[in-house]
Amino acid sequence: MQLLPKNDYHRKIIHLDMDAFYASVEMRDNPALKTKALVIGHDPRQNGGHGVVATANYLARQYGVHSAMPASRALRLVPKDLLAFVKPNFDKYRQVSQQVHEIMHEVTDQVESVALDEAYMDVTKNKLGDYSAVELGSYMQDKIYQELHLTASFGVSFNKFLAKMGSEYAKPFGRTIILPETSLAFLARQPVDHFPGVGKKTSQILHEAGIETGLDLQKLPVDYFTKNFGKFGYAIYLHAHAIDFSPVKAQRQRKSIGKETTFIPFVFNRNELWQQLKNFAQLICQKLQSQNLTCKVVTLKYRSPDFVTLTKRITLAKRTNDSKIVYQTAVELLELVPYDNGVRLLGLSVSELEHANFEEISLGLFPTDW
Known part of the structure; x- marks a missing residue:
C-alpha cells in the first residue's frame, strides 16, 4: 500500500479561463467573423507560406486547427470559403485582459495570472462576503459576459491542479465543481493527455506502457513515476491522487x-x-x-x-x-x-x-x- 501525504481540503480555488480568447475578442469586435472558421495568425498566402496559429475559434477547431500549428496546415484543413485569418493584436488583447483581471480583483486580491486569458484565485477568503466559490465564479463569469461580451469557463476545487482540470472540462462557457469526495473518481475518468503538465513526450511514454487514464495512474506505485520521470514524476503521482499543495501566488499590488x-x-x-x-x-x-x-x-x-x-x-x-x-x-x-x-x-x-x-x-x- 502506498503512503500518500495527507491532503488539504480547506482551500477554495477557482481557475478562470477565457474561451478562445484572442478569437473571441476579434469576433466580438467584428461580428462578420462569427460565421467563419477564424484563425488568429498571419495568413500564409500573404506571408510567403510562413506563420503559426496563435489560437482559433471553436468552428476552426472542429476542422482540426489548434494553437502552434503551422498556418499553412490550416489552409489545407478548412474549406477556403469558410476560413478567415486575422493578425494578432496583442495590445488589444492586453487591454481586454486587464478588464477581466479587474473583475477578478473585485472578488479577491489572491490572483495568480498564468497568461492573458487565465488565472487562479484563492477565494477561501474573499472581498464580497459570505458567498460560495461557485457563486463567486458564476458572478465573474456573468459579469465578463454582460460587460465585455465574452465568455469564460471556470473550475472550482480545493487545489490549483483540480481547478484547472475543471475549467478545461466543460468548455466553452462552462463550470465544473470538483469536491473532495468526487475528486478521485473524476480523475479516474480523465485521459492522461488531459492532465495539466503532461506533455507530448510524457504522454507518449505513458501510452506505450498502456497507461491511458487517471485510473491507470492511480494503480501505479510511486516508484514507477520517480524512476521514469524523476521529480516531475512524483508530481504526476500526487496529482493522480488529487493532491496539490502549491499556493496561489498573488502578484504584488501596485504601490x-x-x-x-x-x-x-x-x-x-x-x-x-x-x-x-x-x-x-x-x-x-x-x-x-x-x-x-x-x-x-x-x-x-x-x-x-x-x-x-x-x-x-x-x-x-x-x-x-x-x-x-x-x-x-x-x-x-x-x-x-x-x-x-x-x-x-x-x-x-x-x-x-x-x-x-x-x-x-x-x-x-x-x-x-x-
Whole structure:
C-alpha cells in the first residue's frame, strides 16, 4: 500500500479561463467573423507560406486547427470559403485582459495570472462576503459576459491542479465543481493527455506502457513515476491522487500611481501649475477608478531651477479616488514649496492603494458550500 501525504481540503480555488480568447475578442469586435472558421495568425498566402496559429475559434477547431500549428496546415484543413485569418493584436488583447483581471480583483486580491486569458484565485477568503466559490465564479463569469461580451469557463476545487482540470472540462462557457469526495473518481475518468503538465513526450511514454487514464495512474506505485520521470514524476503521482499543495501566488499590488513633467522653460505662474495638477489628478483618478482602487496618501514632488528636490505629502482622512479631492490636496501641498522661485519639475502621486469595498454587492445565485 502506498503512503500518500495527507491532503488539504480547506482551500477554495477557482481557475478562470477565457474561451478562445484572442478569437473571441476579434469576433466580438467584428461580428462578420462569427460565421467563419477564424484563425488568429498571419495568413500564409500573404506571408510567403510562413506563420503559426496563435489560437482559433471553436468552428476552426472542429476542422482540426489548434494553437502552434503551422498556418499553412490550416489552409489545407478548412474549406477556403469558410476560413478567415486575422493578425494578432496583442495590445488589444492586453487591454481586454486587464478588464477581466479587474473583475477578478473585485472578488479577491489572491490572483495568480498564468497568461492573458487565465488565472487562479484563492477565494477561501474573499472581498464580497459570505458567498460560495461557485457563486463567486458564476458572478465573474456573468459579469465578463454582460460587460465585455465574452465568455469564460471556470473550475472550482480545493487545489490549483483540480481547478484547472475543471475549467478545461466543460468548455466553452462552462463550470465544473470538483469536491473532495468526487475528486478521485473524476480523475479516474480523465485521459492522461488531459492532465495539466503532461506533455507530448510524457504522454507518449505513458501510452506505450498502456497507461491511458487517471485510473491507470492511480494503480501505479510511486516508484514507477520517480524512476521514469524523476521529480516531475512524483508530481504526476500526487496529482493522480488529487493532491496539490502549491499556493496561489498573488502578484504584488501596485504601490503607487503618479504623473510628473519637466518644464522648459521653468514655470512661475500659479494658475499654470494649478492646471497641471488638475490634469495630473484627473489622469491618476481615471486609472484608480479603472482598477477599482482608492488611495490614502497624496504626494507632491517639486524640483527647483537649481535642482533642489522636495516632496510633501498628506494622509487623507478618508480613502478616495475622486479627482477633485486629490486636486484640492495637491493645491494645498503646492503652497508648502517655494514655487515662486520657479519650477523645473512638478509631480503628483497617490499611494497606500486598496481596492474599493464590494461588500454591498448582491450576487443572487444558487446556494452551495462550494
